[in-house]
Amino acid sequence: MTYETILTETRGKVGLITLNRPKALNALNSRVLAELVAAVTDFGSNADIGAMVVTGSEKAFAAGADIKEMQALSYADAYTQDFFVGWEDFTRTRKPIIAAVAGYALGGGCELAMMCDFIIAADNAKFGQPEITLGVMPGMGGSQRLTRFVGKSKAMDMCLTGRMMDAQEAERSGLVSRVVPASDLVEEAVKAAAKIAEFSLPSVMMTKEAVNRAYETTLGEGLRFERRLFHSLFAFEDQKEGMAAFAEKRKPNFTNR
Ligand code: CO8
Numbered sequence: 001m002t003y004e005t006i007l008t009e010t011r012g013k014v015g016l017i018t019l020n021r022p023k024a025l026n027a028l029n030s031r032v033l034a035e036l037v038a039a040v041t042d043f044g045s046n047a048d049i050g051a052m053v054v055t056g057s058e059k060a061f062a063a064g065a066d067i068k069e070m071q072a073l074s075y076a077d078a079y080t081q082d083f084f085v086g087w088e089d090f091t092r093t094r095k096p097i098i099a100a101v102a103g104y105a106l107g108g109g110c111e112l113a114m115m116c117d118f119i120i121a122a123d124n125a126k127f128g129q130p131e132i133t134l135g136v137m138p139g140m141g142g143s144q145r146l147t148r149f150v151g152k153s154k155a156m157d158m159c160l161t162g163r164m165m166d167a168q169e170a171e172r173s174g175l176v177s178r179v180v181p182a183s184d185l186v187e188e189a190v191k192a193a194a195k196i197a198e199f200s201l202p203s204v205m206m207t208k209e210a211v212n213r214a215y216e217t218t219l220g221e222g223l224r225f226e227r228r229l230f231h232s233l234f235a236f237e238d239q240k241e242g243m244a245a246f247a248e249k250r251k252p253n254f255t256n257r
Helices: 030-044 075-081 087-091 108-115 130-134 142-150 152-161 167-172 182-198 201-213 219-235 237-247
Strands: 006-011 014-019 051-055 060-062 097-101 104-106 118-122 126-128 164-166 178-180
Touching: 006 030, 014 030, 014 182, 030 051, 030 087, 051 182, 060 097, 060 108, 087 108, 097 108, 097 182, 104 108, 108 126, 108 142, 118 167, 118 182, 130 152, 142 152, 164 167, 167 178, 178 182, 201 219, 201 237, 219 237
Parallel strands: 014 051, 051 097, 060 104, 097 118, 104 126, 118 178
Antiparallel strands: 006 014, 126 164
């Protein structure tokens, strides 16, 4: 697929995807969605890639779903085309994806960041769910994921008033894992992804699966799920290698076997 709205590159074992619709502040239209899903699927099946970073520009990660594309839709169009259903494919990616957010992450942009595994924010990042100002409401998971990240009171505040949250508030509230200077954002996110990509891929993928399970099940079921995955990692050579390397005071050489 030839990409028109994103740029992709590899940095060592990291797949870097940059949203690239600068004139529309990276608004997410159906082309961006198709290209993003294609890119994460491609990196997902590339044995040389261990983790990914999705980023935008310094002004905007993404200013939302493309309002101009949605504007004229009828209910019948919106329902029958279900034109955002592809986002579920994005969330099915098994390798970790870090969102590196600078500038605006609004509406679908904030929701895309939350679909990633964690968010590193630049100090100029602004998050919000302003759909209420357009006469609609979050439609790509904002009412659900934001509530799980920041709790009911703040999620209600964000979704009902449409106000933006700056990077410091986002970090205090648990929406983002760290805040870095805007000039270092991509480098820091790639560094974090490269760290993850050094580890044994099966343990990385199972860790992602287990943390995500915490959002979908009870504590008891989640703990049992975690224990089964933990036990299963003893079937991998990488468990022997990782523990031997610790005992022998050397770096492990993981083979994903
Ligand atoms: N969609 C389309 N175009 C956009 C969008 C967008 N979301 N955001 C910005 N643009 C365009 C502007 O129209 C403008 O284009 P042009 O130059 O042709 O007029 C260009 O980007 C630059 O934008 P501004 O001139 O507005 O830039 P400012 O720096 O003045 O303002 C803002 C930046 C504050 C980010 C402002 O652009 C803004 O408020 N944008 C809209 C934010 C918003 O409301 N986002 C939510 C969209 S709705 C949504 O995401 C729903 C998701 C769920 C859908 C589920 C469907 C099933």
